[in-house]
Every structure is written in structure tokens, then in C-alpha cells.
Amino acid sequence: MKRPELLAPVGSFESLHAAIRGGADAIYFGVEQLNMRTKSVPTITVEDIAEVAEVCHNNGIKAYLTLNTVMYDHDMQLAGRIIKACKTAGIDAIIASDYAIFGMCQAQGMPLHISTQANVSNIESVSFFASMADVIVLSRELTVKQVAHIVAEVARRNIRGISGQLMKIEAFVHGALCMAVSGKCYMSLHEKNASANRGACVQNCRRPYKVTDLETGNEMVIDNEYIMSPKDLCTIDFMDQMIEAGIDVFKIEGRSKSAEYVYATTKCYREAIDAVLDGSYNQDRVAIWMEELEKVYNRGFWGGYFMGKKLGEWSQIPGSIATEKKVYIARCSKYYPKIQVAEFTIESGQLKAGDPLLVLGRNTGSDKLNLTALVVNGEPAEVAIKGDKITFPFENALRPGDKLYKLVSENA
Amino acid sequence: MPKIVHYRDRCIGCNICYEMQPEYWRLSRKDGKATLIGSKLKKDTHILDIPLVDVEMSQAVAEHCPVKVIKVFS
Numbered sequence: 001m002k003r004p005e006l007l008a009p010v011g012s013f014e015s016l017h018a019a020i021r022g023g024a025d026a027i028y029f030g031v032e033q034l035n036m037r038t039k040s041v042p043t044i045t046v047e048d049i050a051e052v053a054e055v056c057h058n059n060g061i062k063a064y065l066t067l068n069t070v071m072y073d074h075d076m077q078l079a080g081r082i083i084k085a086c087k088t089a090g091i092d093a094i095i096a097s098d099y100a101i102f103g104m105c106q107a108q109g110m111p112l113h114i115s116t117q118a119n120v121s122n123i124e125s126v127s128f129f130a131s132m133a134d135v136i137v138l139s140r141e142l143t144v145k146q147v148a149h150i151v152a153e154v155a156r157r158n159i160r161g162i163s164g165q166l167m168k169i170e171a172f173v174h175g176a177l178c179m180a181v182s183g184k185c186y187m188s189l190h191e192k193n194a195s196a197n198r199g200a201c202v203q204n205c206r207r208p209y210k211v212t213d214l215e216t217g218n219e220m221v222i223d224n225e226y227i228m229s230p231k232d233l234c235t236i237d238f239m240d241q242m243i244e245a246g247i248d249v250f251k252i253e254g255r256s257k258s259a260e261y262v263y264a265t266t267k268c269y270r271e272a273i274d275a276v277l278d279g280s281y282n283q284d285r286v287a288i289w290m291e292e293l294e295k296v297y298n299r300g301f302w303g304g305y306f307m308g309k310k311l312g313e314w315s316q317i318p319g320s321i322a323t324e325k326k327v328y329i330a331r332c333s334k335y336y337p338k339i340q341v342a343e344f345t346i347e348s349g350q351l352k353a354g355d356p357l358l359v360l361g362r363n364t365g366s367d368k369l370n371l372t373a374l375v376v377n378g379e380p381a382e383v384a385i386k387g388d389k390i391t392f393p394f395e396n397a398l399r400p401g402d403k404l405y406k407l408v409s410e411n412a
Numbered sequence: 413m414p415k416i417v418h419y420r421d422r423c424i425g426c427n428i429c430y431e432m433q434p435e436y437w438r439l440s441r442k443d444g445k446a447t448l449i450g451s452k453l454k455k456d457t458h459i460l461d462i463p464l465v466d467v468e469m470s471q472a473v474a475e476h477c478p479v480k481v482i483k484v485f486s
Contacts, residue, residue: 033444034444038479074425074427075425075444077443078443194478194479200478
């Protein structure tokens with residue numbers, strides 16, 4: 001069996017380090033306004049591209065940049081500058097769906113991946129793009145059988161990309177789904193003049209709706225008010241089938257999600273892929289991963305379109321049904337690298353020995369920990385309150401300013 | 413005097429301000445963002461005095477901005 005590449009979403013430096021710690025083989029990120037998450041993410045800038053590339057390559061993973069919005073004439077100079085910055089920084093590929101970007105990548109010798117926004121759904125389209133790209137992110141609306149057929153045909157027809165290697169097939173394995181075909185939704189633009197295809201989606205599909213008969217004024221009885229908001233894609237319970245299908249790259253959605261989401265999803269899929277490959281994949285382990293995935297942002301899970309085309313798994317609320325939330329507690333004041341001890345100052349709430357904790361930081365990423373014993377102001381104690389300094393051994397280096405959160409049940 | 417204020421950093425260059433009010437807006441070819449013609453930069457905001465007669469249209473532009481980076485003070 002082929003070992004697929006695990007590709008994690010990055011919307012901030014925190015998420016970047018979280019993806020690395022979670023075990024990603026590669027990450028993707030966007031800059032400025034030419035990526036599909038311009039509204040929801042404080043964007044990484046052109047000036048940051050070199051740092052992202054450096055961090056990734058120092059950690060032995062690849063970095064791809066998404067340049068996948070609708071492109072207008074006034075975007076061309078900025079797009080050119082971004083591609084040039086990627087080339088200089090050694091970014092491994094650009095993910096795009098616009099013909100102008102295809103042309104610019106060719107002209108600058110920049111490796112290209114075809115975005116899911118291009119809706120590639122058949123082998124002939126894969127063949128068409130082989131003259132300019134190396135990887136195709138397939139349309140999210142295909143079944144696993146259709147994907148497997150495309151993968152098999154790439155090998156049978158010996159379709160090679162611009163680098164000379166067999167074309168690689170990428171598919172989303174986890175994260176938000178739309179009821180619209182990827183890249184073809186104009187609902188947000190139509191109602192709020194906020195184009196989803198410029199990264200400004202207002203997510204009006206995620207809200208509750210009722211249907212009214214205009215003639216009589218009667219409201220139709222429907223089972224679910226969230227008739228346009230599908231649950232999130234999750235493939236971890238059929239990861240074996242996804243790997244058997246021969247998909248080269250497994251992509252996790254979520255550049256606008258938090259670092260702990262990136263860490264949790266990346267780690268679960270890392271373990272699941274490794275488990276399938278070493279033969280230890282089983283339903284008991286799936287149950288454990290599902291529990292971890294349910295703790296971070298999700299609208300409930302279903303297998304997406306992979307298991308058949310039935311649309312019928314709708315979310316029940318507008319936002320997340322994550323089972324855990326984080327509560328801010330303390331800020332890192334010092335880290336002593338020689339003895340691997342961290343010192344945090346409690347700024348809010350209180351902490352007890354045994355509380356599950358999460359640390360987040362720009363260059364730290366996301367890390368979970370559990371302190372079975374508490375040292376407060378240098379003395380063993382049961383509880384720490386605002387103003388106290390706590391110290392604990394921690395083998396991963398932390399930085400002053402890193403934040404410590406307590407994880408509590410969403411129902412608490 | 414009424415004013416248009418543009419928080420340009422968060423502009424996504426969607427083009428709607430230029431479509432609606434080309435006398436006040438253009439799209440920069442340099443960075444792809446909208447530019448408020450003739451405005452003065454104060455801290456991180458671009459500010460332009462406008463006549464009262466243009467307030468209504470400018471408010472419509474502000475309403476249509478998908479990322480709400482245009483404000484009109486009358």
C-alpha cells in the first residue's frame with residue numbers, strides 16, 4: 001500500500017507549529033487577500049512566506065501556498081509578486097484554480113497543484129492538467145469508488161505531470177463541507193455581496209431556515225431548519241478504504257480553525273494512516289480517534305460524498321458541537337531550557353492539580369498536558385489562583401507569552 | 413463635513429466600491445486593494461471629506477463592502 005502524504009491546514013504560525021507537532025507531512029497556507037479564507041483569518045503576509053518555508057523545511061515537511069480565489073485584472077501584480085516570493089523562498093508548490101495563475105507558475109517555473117475549486121471530477125481532466133501540474137485536488141463530490149478509478153487510470157495510462165512523475169491525486173479527508181459544489185457557490189455573494197470565491201463567505205448556508213408557502217402564508221413542516229448546512233466530513237472510520245483507493249495526498253480542511261483543531265485532527269489522521277499501514281487499524285482505535293475529533297470544532301460528522309451521493313446529513317446547530325472548550329488561565333513568564341522547566345503566571349481563574357491543560361503559542365503551536373502535581377510559588381500546592389506563579393517540567397521548549405488554557409467540558 | 417473612512421489593510425479588493433462609485437474609488441494594480449482617491453492617510457486609515465450630496469451613495473457603498481472596511485460619517 002502507498003503511504004499517503006498528510007496535508008494540514010495553516011492559518012497562523014500557531015497552527016503551523018501545531019501541524020508539525022501533530023505529524024503532518026506537508027502544510028498549506030494562504031497570504032494577503034488572494035486566498036479563500038480572507039474574511040475569517042488574520043492573514044499571513046507576503047513577507048512571512050520565507051519564514052513559513054524555513055520552519056517547514058527545517059522540520060522536514062513541505063509547504064504549499066493557496067492562490068485560489070477568483071482573480072481580477074487588478075490582482076495580477078500582487079499574484080505575480082506572491083509567486084515570485086514563493087519561488088525565492090522555496091515553497092514547494094502553488095495551489096490554484098485560475099488560468100492566469102497556471103500561466104504565471106509555468107512562466108516562473110513554479111510547481112503547481114490544481115485546486116479543488118477547479119472541480120476536477122474525471123480522468124480526462126486529470127490528463128488535461130498533466131501538462132502544467134503535478135497534483136490534482138479532486139472535487140469533493142466524488143465517491144471513493146470514483147476516486148479509486150481515477151487513481152488506477154493515472155497509473156494504467158501512465159499520466160505524468162510536468163515534473164515527469166505520475167500525476168498525484170489529492171482528496172479532502174476531514175473538515176467542513178458545503179452543500180454547493182466546491183467553488184461554485186454564489187449564495188453569500190447573492191445575499192450579502194460577499195463572494196465566497198473571494199474568501200468572504202458569510203456562511204449564510206449555516207443558518208436555520210423555514211420554508212413559507214407565499215400563496216397561503218403556511219410554513220412548511222421540515223425535519224431540520226438547517227437544510228443547507230451539511231455535517232463535517234470525517235473519513236477516519238473508513239481510512240482503510242481511503243488508503244486502498246490509492247489516494248496520494250490526504251488533505252484536512254480548516255485554515256480558519258484554531259491551532260488545537262489543527263493539532264488534534266492532524267494527530268488523529270497521522271495515527272490512523274500509520275495504523276492502516278502497520279496493520280493495527282481497528283474499530284477500537286477508531287472510537288478513540290472519534291472521541292478526540294469530537295472535542296474540537298465540528299458540526300457533527302458524516303462520511304461526505306465518498307460513501308455515495310445521498311445528501312442527508314445536516315447539522316443541528318449553526319456552529320460547533322465540540323465537546324470541549326478552552327478557558328484562559330495563565331501566561332508563560334519564563335522557560336528554563338537546561339532543566340526543561342516552564343514558569344506561568346496565573347492571570348485568570350484558578351487551576352487545580354489534575355486539570356487537563358492546553359498551551360498555545362506563535363512558535364510553540366499547540367500542546368496538551370496534565371499536571372498531576374502543582375508547584376505554586378515554589379511550594380507544592382493543590383490550587384493556584386490569580387497572581388500565583390506555577391512551575392512544571394515540560395520537555396518541549398516554550399516561549400514567554402505562550403498562553404495556558406484549561407480544557408473543560410462544553411456542558412460544564 | 414461628511415467623511416469616508418477606509419480601513420485599507422483589511423480590504424480584499426472585491427471591486428464593488430469602484431463599481432458603485434468610480435469617482436471616489438479605484439483598484440490599485442500594485443497590491444490589488446481599493447484606493448480612496450484623494451484621501452489622506454491618518455494612522456492606518458484613509459480619510460476623505462465629501463460633500464453632503466454624496467453621503468447617501470457612500471453609505472450604500474459602505475453597506476455593500478463585504479468585509480465592512482468602509483465607514484461614512486455624516
